[in-house]
Amino acid sequence: MTLGRDELLAAGLSFLGHPRLVTAITSVAIGIAVFAHPIRQLSGWAGLVGALAVLVVLAAASIVARWRSIEWRGLLPVSLIVYIAWAGLTLLWSQYQWATLWSLLYLGAFTVLALYVALLRDTIQIVRAFGDVLRAALGLSIALEILSGLLLDTEIRLLGILGNLEALGPIQGIAGTRNQLGILAVLALITFGTEYRTKSVPRGLAIGSLVAAAIALLLTRSPVAIGGFAVVCVAAAALYGLRRAPDERRRYWQIAILVIAVIGAGVTWIFRSAIIDLLNAGGELSYRLAIWYQAWSLIGLHPLEGWGWIGTWQSELPPYSLFQGLSVRSETSASNTYLDVWLQLGLVGLVIFLGLVGLAFARSWLLASRRRSVVFAWPALVLVALLTTALAESSLLVEFGWLTFVVCAVKAAEQLSWRQAFSRTGQPPRP
Template identity: 25%
Template sequence: MRVKVKEIPSILEKIFIVAAIFFYTRSPLPLVWSTEEFWQAPVLNFIWSSIYGITVFLILFHWRKSIAKARKDIFILLLAGLGLISVFWSDYAAVTFSRGLTLLIITLFGIYLGSRYELKELLCLFAWALGIAAAISLIYGLLLPQTGIDSEFHVGAWKGIYGHKNHLGRMMALCAILFLLFGQTFTKYRRVSLIGFTLSVLLVLLSTSTTALVVILTLLVLQPLFKALRLHLLIIIPFFIFTLIIAGGALAWFVSNAETVFTTLGKDITLTGRTQLWETVFSMIQERSLLGYGYGAFWLGYDGPSAQVWLTVNWDPPHAHNGYLDTWLELGLLGLLLFVLGYIRNIKMAVQFLRSTPTSEGLWPLVFLTFMILVNISESCILSLNGSAYWLIYTATVHYVHNRIYQRGQSQDRRDTGSGVLKTGTCKSA
């Protein structure tokens, strides 16, 4: 099939977007260097500078058509803006400014994607990026086990092209759910989707990430319930009452048998030390509860406030292993409230979008928002730059939904206005 000359810029743009999302998953592909050396290597600095430069160019080039409409995403913009202005109370202003500016660029890039592409196109772009990550992770595990498989802390657990098994696990959990919906949306690509889904689940199992596995199973169970939201209210209400009864019974059983469950999963009741970590982190939060320590200014190893946490828990966590605590740590109660209020609003709009979109892709916003709420219970990927693809996809998805609902509302208003004018004219002529 021949490619028309006028289509080349669009194709190149999509190739760049796929590559950018791939790198935003925080995969440096440490083929030659060790991870630390690679991050400091000039070639990686060049790659990131190029990605940010092209991103800014695309944002500015399409400013009027995309970013000018960003005011509808007020909570997202306020949260990203708070990250940048937290430089004024951060003890590490240079770090906060650099990371806050990066967060703002990624946020605007997500808004740009959500306004420029249809949801089906976004699913394709996301699937390409995460599918490539899955394929290369498989290659690393098979051909480069010294890099793709952990031999130090979690011996035998796969980490693929990422630095940790949990990072691979949660990325592949998202990839699995994405390919599941991709196959339902694009029926002619069901074989490709099945391969992508199977590979993703396999990598989750090889990573031994319990969180990722639980997230996949939960979303698989919830998907039929989400579809039920399209039904008439008289059917939905008793259906969800029954579901809540079942869920309540399951929760009661889990609480009563928690120790047995964790032992079966190979975990201890403290979630591998997370409960002690959360207690220590919460005590640090109380010292700066309103505005936090500044974006990116807490987890700086022994050179930052995180040193007190490390010394207390006797291990070196790179984050709080909870996205909500990390948001509170860095941006205070104000930042956490902005995220929670925005999230509640986004859930409401995702349900509205689902009920008005009969096709399979209508499930994606609600499924992804549920993924975000689940994975951040024991991991941290709300505003984290160590895997900023989550925030990018979140922003793009939410902005698309906001735009589409706004457009439908305007169309309905025009129809109502036209109907009113017609009725008025009819009355006068009578």
């Protein structure tokens, strides 16, 4: 007995829309983003792009199979669409058009995967998927550091592991640098803490994961990640208080927290030298200041429109080749997300980007303070970590950082979109 075209189509759609396949695609999408560095180092760009292309096609087909079950109205943030559109427009005046085209396709691939995760998974399922991948990443990182630093006592240069575990760090793991591994550890602490509070994994697994992530963070000796984690702890304490405040007083507490945050930022700036000494970050700051100064001089040549989108820098292309004499390693970013956006997309792109991150954070923070389930605090705290560490790293713009950011932004817009409110009431929502 042979199946007709309609039967085959129905079987294909049933397979592509099956919950188990959706779960698998979600985990693999997050996994490719987290493990992008080791995949690229072991198989080259061809291996990473090939795996990414296959996964994007499979994710797109799965979305088509479940098209009717997705509520599209007001789901995708307009600010995200405008930001990606502006990055695409820079192809018209880019100084390196082929590199811009390739980088746009790369950005688009991770955007599609992020949208897939956000559209087809609810927040607790997303937390579980991130938790599983981050457990694997930190576990493999610690195992490789033990192999390199204790058993073999040699570097694993292919992955950027220096074998410093015997001296208690800094370690790099699968992330390539201590700062990137530290950021992964911070996000892991947020994720594992959410799993523990929601009881979505066994208690022993949650506690063990938290301990491993804390050890990994300390061993990175990353002032960027440790400073970011300190800000996350303050934000978590503020959310804890807000969630327990009476509804009629919560708005006033929100305003008070905003004022305290502004004052705190000012105090941090005033005592920045003491804080830098406390974190032993003087060398890091001097290195970054040199990059920022060079980037600022290049911004002045194309202040409004930027040089053109490129994401991760390519050292053989001008103007990024001008940065290569600043240190012994090849520079791949401006080590500051906001400065990097200004350099590549100009002042127009920076304003759009600030609007995008501002709306995403505001929506996620309001959700976290209003909803009873603790799982809604995950996107808000993840965004706090990403936007804080973005002051000293540009990883938010590509791969894992970008995928995670888009997932959080879309999940926040799903609940607090002004277009959804307008469609429900016929009137614009009150601010």
